[in-house]
Amino acid sequence: MDFFKYIHAVGTGPKGNRDLTLEESKDMMDQILNQSIPSEQSAAFLLGWRLKPETTTEFRGAIEACDAYIEKTTIANSLELGYPFDGKAKNPYIFPLVGKVLEESGLNLVLIGDELTPAKNGITIKDICTKIELNKNTHYFDRADFFPKMSDLTELRMKLGLRSGFNTIEKLPRVANSEYAITGVFHKPYVKKYVEIFSDRYKRFALIQGNEGTPELFSKGRLWISNGGDVDEIIVDPANYGINYTKSWDAITLEDSLNQLNNPSDEYMKLAKLNAAVYLFVTENAASIDEAWEKLN
Missing domain, CATH: 3.40.1030.10 (Nucleoside phosphorylase/phosphoribosyltransferase catalytic domain)
Structure with a gap:
């Protein structure tokens, strides 16, 4: 999805803001992690997201996106x-x-x-x-x-x-x-x-x-x-x-x-x-x- 839609969702003020869905949050995080968008857009989103503020669903979607890029090493107990x-x-x-x-x-x-x-x-x-x-x-x-x-x-x-x-x-x-x-x-x-x-x-x-x-x-x-x-x-x-x-x-x-x-x-x-x-x-x-x-x- 066009990343500007995510900026719009968190950056238009109390009347215009909306929460992202789980899938939107995963896509948002993917684009930021891959730096496939300008850094200015990432910074603008992070600031607006903080002020909106973030929801549990959005956090969980972002974490799911992160999971795909983490190299894990199991340590028992x-x-x-x-x-x-x-x-x-x-x-x-x-x-x-x-x-x-x-x-x-x-x-x-x-x-x-x-x-x-x-x-x-x-x-x-x-x-x-x-x-x-x-x-x-x-x-x-x-x-x-x-x-x-x-x-x-x-x-x-x-x-x-x-x-x-x-x-x-x-x-x-x-x-x-x-x-x-x-x-x-x-x-x-x-x-x-x-x-x-x-x-x-x-x-x-x-x-x-x-x-x-x-x-x-x-x-x-x-x-x-x-x-x-x-x-x-x-x-x-x-x-x-x-x-x-x-x-x-x-x-x-x-x-x-x-x-x-x-x-x-x-x-x-x-x-x-x-x-x-x-x-x-x-x-x-x-x-x-x-x-x-x-x-x-």
């Missing part, structure tokens, strides 16, 4: 971690330490990274995974290798400088055919949307009120588990496990982030164990977070 591609700006990552804690459990962690995308301007998963030795159960996939068509759009997205629908759909490409997945979410209203978009792609899908939108718990927050049509909510408070870690509100450098991973404090290691316990629960390797915590201690 794995949990896919859905991180934002705009990075973390104020706190270090904790997943390398979580991987170490989980090594004897047999659970594999799957992470996806690429160059920075808008809009946080933080330290990326790629920054960490290319500068630190990961445990054998922590698997990093670079999007430039397994999904180059999306990676090739990074420059355009940086020129646009704003979040877009891509920020939502790109977190969980299911590159390792993982049966389990967890991603971070800022606000509770987004839980329902993420569940509608992603839950049927996994045996068990979870969301967590994680640090800076990541699937990493640094302070008291909520964990949501999708069970069919229902969503169970669990409050997780590090203080209940004797953890007194204080998260940062200041900007962090890559050097500082790597240093805290290479020389973790006792409290940071306790926090890593709690995150590991959450992941064991999500992947049905424990009946509860408390049970998993006891196993790890």
Whole structure:
């Protein structure tokens, strides 16, 4: 279909806008990924789509289009971690330490990274995974290798400088055919949307009120588990496990982030164990977070 029709659907204002069908969304995404249209048209659509805003059907259609271009490598007994591609700006990552804690459990962690995308301007998963030795159960996939068509759009997205629908759909490409997945979410209203978009792609899908939108718990927050049509909510408070870690509100450098991973404090290691316990629960390797915590201690 003429791509201008999609721009018209999202860019004519509240009275003239309309939602795309599933098939239209797949075609839209195909044209953007293949760069068969001018970059200006792609940018115009992404901006209008964000403002319209996007629907669950549109997201699902876009994801279906992406699936056709992703080169997958199956990793058994794995949990896919859905991180934002705009990075973390104020706190270090904790997943390398979580991987170490989980090594004897047999659970594999799957992470996806690429160059920075808008809009946080933080330290990326790629920054960490290319500068630190990961445990054998922590698997990093670079999007430039397994999904180059999306990676090739990074420059355009940086020129646009704003979040877009891509920020939502790109977190969980299911590159390792993982049966389990967890991603971070800022606000509770987004839980329902993420569940509608992603839950049927996994045996068990979870969301967590994680640090800076990541699937990493640094302070008291909520964990949501999708069970069919229902969503169970669990409050997780590090203080209940004797953890007194204080998260940062200041900007962090890559050097500082790597240093805290290479020389973790006792409290940071306790926090890593709690995150590991959450992941064991999500992947049905424990009946509860408390049970998993006891196993790890």
